[in-house]
Amino acid sequence: MTGRQKTGFVFLAGIFVLTACFGYLLAVQFEPTVNSAYVVPAQNVELVEIMKGLERENDAAAQNILGLRAKLAELETQGAATSTEVRALTDQLQSLRTQAGFSDVTGPGVVLTLSDSSRTPTLSDDPNYFVIHDGYLRSVVNLMRRYGATAIAINDQRILANTPIVCAGPIILVNSSRMSPPYVITAVGNPDLLADSITQDVFFRVLQAYRDQFGITCSLEKEASVTVPASLDNLPFKYARETK
Amino acid sequence: MRKQGTSNLRSIVIIFGLISLFVGFLLPGQARVVREMKQTYQNEDPKDLIRVIKDLQQRKTELSGEQQELTQKVDQYVRASDDTAAQVKQLEREIAVLRQRMGATALVGPGIRVTLREQSSGAAPSILADEDLLLLLSDLWASGAEAISLNGIRLTDTASVYRAGLNIRVGDKVTNMPLVIDAIGDDENMTKGLQIPGGVLDLLNLRRISAIVQKVNPISIK
Numbered sequence: 001m002t003g004r005q006k007t008g009f010v011f012l013a014g015i016f017v018l019t020a021c022f023g024y025l026l027a028v029q030f031e032p033t034v035n036s037a038y039v040v041p042a043q044n045v046e047l048v049e050i051m052k053g054l055e056r057e058n059d060a061a062a063q064n065i066l067g068l069r070a071k072l073a074e075l076e077t078q079g080a081a082t083s084t085e086v087r088a089l090t091d092q093l094q095s096l097r098t099q100a101g102f103s104d105v106t107g108p109g110v111v112l113t114l115s116d117s118s119r120t121p122t123l124s125d126d127p128n129y130f131v132i133h134d135g136y137l138r139s140v141v142n143l144m145r146r147y148g149a150t151a152i153a154i155n156d157q158r159i160l161a162n163t164p165i166v167c168a169g170p171i172i173l174v175n176s177s178r179m180s181p182p183y184v185i186t187a188v189g190n191p192d193l194l195a196d197s198i199t200q201d202v203f204f205r206v207l208q209a210y211r212d213q214f215g216i217t218c219s220l221e222k223e224a225s226v227t228v229p230a231s232l233d234n235l236p237f238k239y240a241r242e243t244k
Numbered sequence: 245m246r247k248q249g250t251s252n253l254r255s256i257v258i259i260f261g262l263i264s265l266f267v268g269f270l271l272p273g274q275a276r277v278v279r280e281m282k283q284t285y286q287n288e289d290p291k292d293l294i295r296v297i298k299d300l301q302q303r304k305t306e307l308s309g310e311q312q313e314l315t316q317k318v319d320q321y322v323r324a325s326d327d328t329a330a331q332v333k334q335l336e337r338e339i340a341v342l343r344q345r346m347g348a349t350a351l352v353g354p355g356i357r358v359t360l361r362e363q364s365s366g367a368a369p370s371i372l373a374d375e376d377l378l379l380l381l382s383d384l385w386a387s388g389a390e391a392i393s394l395n396g397i398r399l400t401d402t403a404s405v406y407r408a409g410l411n412i413r414v415g416d417k418v419t420n421m422p423l424v425i426d427a428i429g430d431d432e433n434m435t436k437g438l439q440i441p442g443g444v445l446d447l448l449n450l451r452r453i454s455a456i457v458q459k460v461n462p463i464s465i466k
Contacts, residue, residue, distance in 0.1 A: 011256050018263050025270050047293040054300035061307035068314035075321040076335075083328045089335040096342040101401060120274075138378040146404035161401045164386035168299070169292030176303035176386075178296055235309050236341045240351040240390045240428040243464060 024123070055178065065232050069102075101160045101231040105151040107188040109226040110195050112140055114207070115182035115217035129214045132183055134167035137174070139203050140185050141165070147197040149187035151228040155179055158231040175233070182217060191222035347400045351391050355428040355463040356435055358384075361454040362421050370452035372421065374406045380425070380444045381405070387437025389427040393465045395419040396426075431459045 073094075080087040097103050114137070117130040141159050144152050152159040157175045159165075165174050172179045187194060198204050198220060211218040317334065324330035343349050358380070363370045381399070384392060392399045394414050399405070403415030411418050427434055435457055438445050448455045 008252075011253075015256070015260065015263075018260070018267070022263055022267055025267060025274065043290055044288065044293065047290060047297065051293060051297055051300060054297065054304060058300060058303055058307055061304065061311060065307065065310055065314060068311065068318060072314060072318050072321065075318065075325075079321065079325065079331050082331075086328055086331050086335065089332060089339065093335055093339050093342070096339060096346070100342045100346045102342075134382075135375050135379065138382055139375060142374070142378055142404045142406065145402055146406060150402060161392075161399045161403065162385045162389065164382045166382055166386050168295035169289050171288070171292060171296055173296065173299050173386075176299040176306070178300070232310060233306055234341075234345075235306060235313065237344060237351070237353075237390045237428075239355070239430060240344065240353040240465075242340070242344060243350040243352045 051178070058177065062232055066230075069230075100234075101151065101158055102234055103230045104227055105188050106225060106227045107150075108191050108222075108224055109149070109186065109188040109228075110144075110191055110198070110220060111223055111226060112144075112185045112187075112198070112220045113182050113217055114140070114185070117215035117217075119215040121214075125214075129210055130216065131170065132172070132181060132216065134165050134172045136207065137172065137183060137185070138165045143198055143201055143203060144185070144187040144189070144194065147189070147194050149189040149194060151188040153186045153228040155184055156229055158229055160231055160233075162233075163231075186226045186228055188226060188228055191224075195220055195222045347391070347398045350464060350466045351428055352462045352464040353390070353428040354431050354459075354461040355389075355426060356431050357458045357460045357463065358425040358427070358438070359454075359456045359458075360421070360423040360425070360448070363452045363454070372407070372412075372423070372448075372453050373451070376444070376448060376451065376453070377405060377412075377423075379447070380438070383437050383444050384425070384427050384429075384434055387430070387434045389429040389434055391429075391465045392425065392427045395424055396466070398465055426460070426463050426465055428463050428465055431461070435459065 076090045076093070080090040094103075098105070114132045116132055119130065121127040121130050137154060141152055141154070154165070154174050157163070157177055157179075159174070163175050165172070167173065172183070204218075204220075207216070207218040210216050317338075320334055321331070324334065340349075344351060360372060360377075360380075362372055381392060394405065394412070397403075397414040397417045397419060400415060405412070405414050407413075408418070411420050412423065437443075438457060445455055445457070
C-alpha cells in the first residue's frame with residue numbers, strides 16, 4: 001500500500017465514522033418529532049394548562065388550610081385559659097395532632113436526593129435506567145420507616161401510612177400531587193442509624209450502581225436539623241366507623 | 245496526477261467541513277429539544293396527563309373539604325367562646341377522629357379483601373416481592389382505602405413492610421404467607437383501581453402470585 005492510498009483509506013474511514021455519527025444524530029433528532037406527530041399538540045397544551053391551573057388552586061388551598069389551622073390553634077390556646085378541662089383536652093389534641101402528622105416536625109435526620117440522569121440514553125441503552133420511578137420512592141420511604149424514621153416527606157408532601165405514591169406514565173404522583181425531579185426525601189430520625197442502615201441496604205446499592213453507570217442522582221446526607229411539613233389531609237373517614 | 249490528488253483531498257476536506265458544521269448545528273438543537281420536552285410535559289401521552297388532572301381534581305376536593313372542616317371548627321370555636329361544654333365537645337370529637345386515623349381505635353366498614361398466595365409447587369416456586377406488595381398497598385390507598393391491615397396487623401404511619409426470609413415484617417410484628425389484605429373504603433373504586441389493565445393484579449399474575457379480590461361488608465380492622 002502506498003502512502004497516498006493509506007491516507008485515502010484513513011480519510012474514507014473518517015468520513016464513514018462521521019456519516020455514522022450524523023445518521024445517529026438524525027435518528028435521535030427525528031424520534032421525538034415522529035412521536036409527537038401522532039399526539040395532538042394543541043390538546044396537550046390545553047391539558048398542561050388545566051393541570052397547571054389546578055396546581056395553582058391546590059397550592060392556594062394548602063396555604064389557606066395552614067392559615068386556618070394557625071387561627072384555630074390560637075383560638076384553642078385562648079379557650080384553654082378558661083378551664084382546666086379544656087386545657088387538658090387542648091394539650092391532648094395538640095400532642096395527637098403531632099403524632100398523627102398534622103404539624104411540622106423538626107429534628108435531626110437524613111436527606112436522600114434522587115433525580116433523573118442528565119445524560120440522554122443512546123439508542124442501545126434502556127431508557128428505564130435513566131429515570132427515577134415511583135417504585136424507587138416507595139422503597140426508599142419503606143427503608144426509612146424500617147430504620148426508625150418518625151416523619152418523612154417527599155419534596156413538600158408529608159408521607160403518612162395512607163399516602164399513595166403512584167405514577168401516570170413518566171409523572172410521579174405523591175398524595176395526588178405531581179412531583180418534579182429532584183425528589184428530595186427528608187426523614188426525621190437518628191441520622192447515624194438511618195444513614196448507615198440505608199447505605200448498607202441492597203436497594204440503595206442498586207441505586208448507587210445506576211448512578212455510576214447511567215448518571216442518575218442518588219445521594220444521602222446526614223443533617224443536624226431537618227423540617228418535615230405537616231400533612232394537609234385530615235378529613236374524617238367516610239366509610240370506616242368505630243366499632244361499638 | 246498530483247493535481248488530481250490535491251483536488252480530491254480538497255473536496256474531501258470540504259465535505260468533512262460541511263458535515264462537521266451540520267453536526268455542530270444539530271447538537272445544541274437536540275439538547276434544547278430534550279430539555280424542553282422534559283420541562284413542559286407537552287410531549288406526554290394525553291392519557292397520562294388526564295390521569296394527573298383527575299388526581300389533581302381529587303386533591304382539590306379533599307383540600308376544599310379540609311378547608312370547610314377547619315372553617316366550621318373556627319366558627320364553632322368563636323361561637324362557643326363562653327361555652328366550656330361546647331368547647332369540650334368539639335375537642336373530644338377531633339380527638340376521636342385523630343385516634344381513628346392513627347390506628348388507636350378498631351374500625352368497621354365496607355371494603356375489600358385481597359388474598360395473596362405464592363405458588364409453592366412446580367420447579368420454580370414464586371415469591372411475593374416487597375416492591376409488588378408496596379405497589380399494591382399504594383394502589384389501594386390511591387383508590388380510596390381508609391384503613392388497611394395485613395393478616396390482621398393494621399398499617400400505621402411508621403410501619404415498614406418487607407420480607408425477612410419467608411416471613412413478612414409489618415412494623416414490629418411478623419406474619420407469613422398467605423397474606424390477607426383487608427381494606428376499608430369505597431369497595432367499588434378500590435376493586436377498579438386494582439383491576440386496571442397492566443395494573444398490579446396483572447403484574448402479580450405475571451409473577452405467578454395468585455390474588456383473589458372479594459368485596460366484604462362489613463370488614464373490621466383493629
